[in-house]
Amino acid sequence: MEADFSNIHIIMVGTTHPGNIGGVARAMKNMGLSRLSLVAPEAPFPHAKARARASGAVNVLENTQIFSTLEEAIADCSLVIGSSARMRTLPWPVVDPRECASRVVNVAQESEVAIVLGRENSGLTNEELELCQLLVTIPTNPDFSSLNIAAAAQVLCYEIRLAAALDITPVDKPDSPLATSAETEGMYQHFEQALTEIEFLKPDNPGQLMRRLRRLFTRTGLERLEVNILRGIMSAAQKVKSRSE
Template sequence: MKNVRIVLVETSHGGNIGAVARAMKNMCLEDLVLVNPRQFMTDECVARASGADDILHEAQVCRSLDEAVADCSLVVGASARLRTVAWPQVDPRECAALVVPRARQGRVALVFGRERTGLTNAELERCQYLVHIPSNPDYSSLNLAMAVQVLSYELMMQDPQGSAEQASPESSPTTAGDMQGLFGHLEQALEDIGFLDPRKSDKLMRRLKRLFYRAEPDLDEIRILRGILSAAQGRKSARRDS
């Protein structure tokens, strides 16, 4: 559980951050990262933490989601509603089954969006999976701390001695930063070789991101892929020079 990070994006109310800290401490979570909070460490924040002040004091504040998850090998975004963007979706129990084995290998993140609007489509593209908490379709709104409590409870209940496959000691797990580096390099390479149509670039890149997230390349495989991209770019430049 020490490798599970809770990330809150642009939280509006300090009291919600305090309530999240309390929910985290209930379930043995301690790594809290805040992305551009509107309020933090207000009187209400401390009061609603109800003794989880240590989590508040040790919380990191970041300027971007990329910074918050750069060292995480798995990133799961929480959403109060199902999105039109096609992305792999899981329920809370399935989410825990994904997160717990990966947390044995390295840092993972559960990302929660703004109280009113949630995560943007661009932020969802930083996530390998989207987790949706089923609820009453006529009243589906969950408080931020409630959502954190539901997901962290499922993590707590996941059998730590389960039979989930362990990563090979020969492989190096990738982080979100490694994946974003690959995506940026891939987009640039596709532009350089004339493959990318500017009118369809967003849709194409979204599909390619989904492909690589499903494949879950390790660090050595990412280096190989980026080497191939660099070689393709070099040959294109050579043809231009000649």
């Protein structure tokens, strides 16, 4: 089931580049969010560049609300988190994106929540930051800390999607059943036999090399089909050998 992120608002304050509005809309929709608000945008809106960068997220742009102040935009929200590139002189509680996401998803189950993104060049003013209960800071290279605003939105929304714990899809599902222990043991015996016949293994001391092969194959977890392929290779080598005699 797809998560319901309809209580989560992304609010862009004083955005100057129309393309960035589209970039944020796309980042949001990629992660399943849909509610975008603009506060006093400097960029013209709507705009062709916003549509272009939004790619297929045009519905997010079409439903975007516009406010003249941040106070109005967050009026219905129970939790407001401001994005801030660095610590201000005024100490304010700061969380990382993962902690931010956990709180957002938690509160959004019952209430409206907002994440506030500041101006591309100057961020949020102190007055705007004071309207936020928390600040979120994305860890960055201290020598180059300013993310593109759509990239910042991508990271924050990605963590929200993870926090909602939606996408636990089985990783690396085998497409054939895993081999049983008896099957892999049979394979090792076949290897030892065949490799001795083709004179790769010295019959007096097969131990070290067989151990290395075991280590290699046990690390990965063999599927039944793979055991059959590997035994097929050994059988082919044995057949060639018997023809040479």
